[in-house]
Amino acid sequence: MPALPRIAEFADELVAIRRDLHAHPEIGFEEVRTSGIVAEKLASWGVEVFRGIGKTGVVGVLRGRDAGRRRVGLRADMDALPMDEQTNLPYRSKHPGRFHGCGHDGHTTMLLGAARYLAETRKFDGTVVFIFQPAEEGLGGARAMLADGLFERFPCDEIYALHNSPEGPQGQVSVHSGPMMAGADFFDIRITGRGAHGAHPHQAIDPTVVAITLAQAMQTIVSRNTDPRYPTVVSITQIHAGSAYNVIPESAHLAGTLRTFRDEVRELVRARIRALASGIAASFAATIDVDIRDIFTVLENHEAQTRAAAEAAREIVGDARIEAEPRPKMASEDFADMLRAVPGAYFWLGQTPGPAVHNPGYVFDDGILPIGASLLARIAERQLAGGKL
Numbered sequence: 001m002p003a004l005p006r007i008a009e010f011a012d013e014l015v016a017i018r019r020d021l022h023a024h025p026e027i028g029f030e031e032v033r034t035s036g037i038v039a040e041k042l043a044s045w046g047v048e049v050f051r052g053i054g055k056t057g058v059v060g061v062l063r064g065r066d067a068g069r070r071r072v073g074l075r076a077d078m079d080a081l082p083m084d085e086q087t088n089l090p091y092r093s094k095h096p097g098r099f100h101g102c103g104h105d106g107h108t109t110m111l112l113g114a115a116r117y118l119a120e121t122r123k124f125d126g127t128v129v130f131i132f133q134p135a136e137e138g139l140g141g142a143r144a145m146l147a148d149g150l151f152e153r154f155p156c157d158e159i160y161a162l163h164n165s166p167e168g169p170q171g172q173v174s175v176h177s178g179p180m181m182a183g184a185d186f187f188d189i190r191i192t193g194r195g196a197h198g199a200h201p202h203q204a205i206d207p208t209v210v211a212i213t214l215a216q217a218m219q220t221i222v223s224r225n226t227d228p229r230y231p232t233v234v235s236i237t238q239i240h241a242g243s244a245y246n247v248i249p250e251s252a253h254l255a256g257t258l259r260t261f262r263d264e265v266r267e268l269v270r271a272r273i274r275a276l277a278s279g280i281a282a283s284f285a286a287t288i289d290v291d292i293r294d295i296f297t298v299l300e301n302h303e304a305q306t307r308a309a310a311e312a313a314r315e316i317v318g319d320a321r322i323e324a325e326p327r328p329k330m331a332s333e334d335f336a337d338m339l340r341a342v343p344g345a346y347f348w349l350g351q352t353p354g355p356a357v358h359n360p361g362y363v364f365d366d367g368i369l370p371i372g373a374s375l376l377a378r379i380a381e382r383q384l385a386g387g388k389l
């Protein structure tokens with residue numbers, strides 16, 4: 001059973017919703033149109049709607065046939081990426097510099113599909129809480145919803161979410177307990193030297209040389225300071241300095257990310273970046289300011305909820321399409337913050353293989369919309385079964 005029969009019946013409507021969202025992408029905390037569509041759809045199906053949770057977030061509350069006490073949360077992200085799309089699809093982004101290059105339009109649509117099905121059938125006791133989160137892409141949408149009292153206002157006993165996987169194969173569900181996605185910091189390093197004419201370097205404190213030296217030194221942190229048993233990544237993704245061929249600039253700027261699965265390793269890397277910056281600043285008589293920001297928590301799946309997600313997936317996609325030992329990913333996901341507050345599980349749903357997420361040529365596979373919606377709905381039904389399945 002690749003999808004629940006009722007969800008398969010309205011799969012074409014899910015495709016239409018997803019493609020409309022794709023054509024009108026909105027980046028983090030700007031999801032006004034998207035959240036409006038979500039709220040309108042939920043209300044039309046009889047789901048109680050709450051808006052403005054975490055700025056542009058939406059929460060839907062649906063009670064089952066019996067007033068059980070348990071509450072299950074299902075979450076999807078809504079934001080797009082600040083990048084251009086290069087697909088030439090007929091429903092491609094209408095807005096330059098904005099692109100659903102991670103498939104959040106698909107995740108939103110899957111959760112809407114699950115909500116519609118559950119509202120029609122209500123084969124569960126208790127309550128399902130549908131959480132449509134803004135600003136997952138490094139802007140702190142989960143933390144904003146939590147700060148707005150998400151789980152105080154809408155208590156959940158457990159919570160679940162999924163993400164598409166363009167690695168494929170289509171319909172494969174990958175889930176495992178424990179740390180599954182890395183925690184991440186973003187850093188900005190600002191170097192101030194002394195500018196001069198390019199012909200007179202002796203009159204300068206050249207910030208570009210300082211930046212290059214520091215960048216090279218930072219690449220030794222993982223190889224020479226961290227325990228090789230624990231995966232760690234330090235990536236410098238931006239270097240900015242200068243504006244002319246014959247001017248040594250006054251300042252330079254490095255930016256990037258560090259990622260790991262262990263908090264103690266994270267602290268070590270932060271300390272080494274600062275120590276290297278201090279030492280190199282002194283050796284060049286420059287000034288270096290280091291700003292390191294905690295952006296993503298390590299995502300850790302809980303064992304009981306991981307089993308629950310896998311069991312529900314077996315009913316939908318079958319044993320042969322369950323990957324029970326997926327490798328953890330160095331990418332990050334702010335659903336991790338919700339998992340710190342409520343036990344739950346996060347899993348990946350394979351789609352037809354293609355360009356990776358965050359690639360301008362990425363294409364979401366509409367064929368997995370009814371599968372994802374069915375997975376989310378079946379998790380809620382199983383966890384709130386009340387003898388009705």
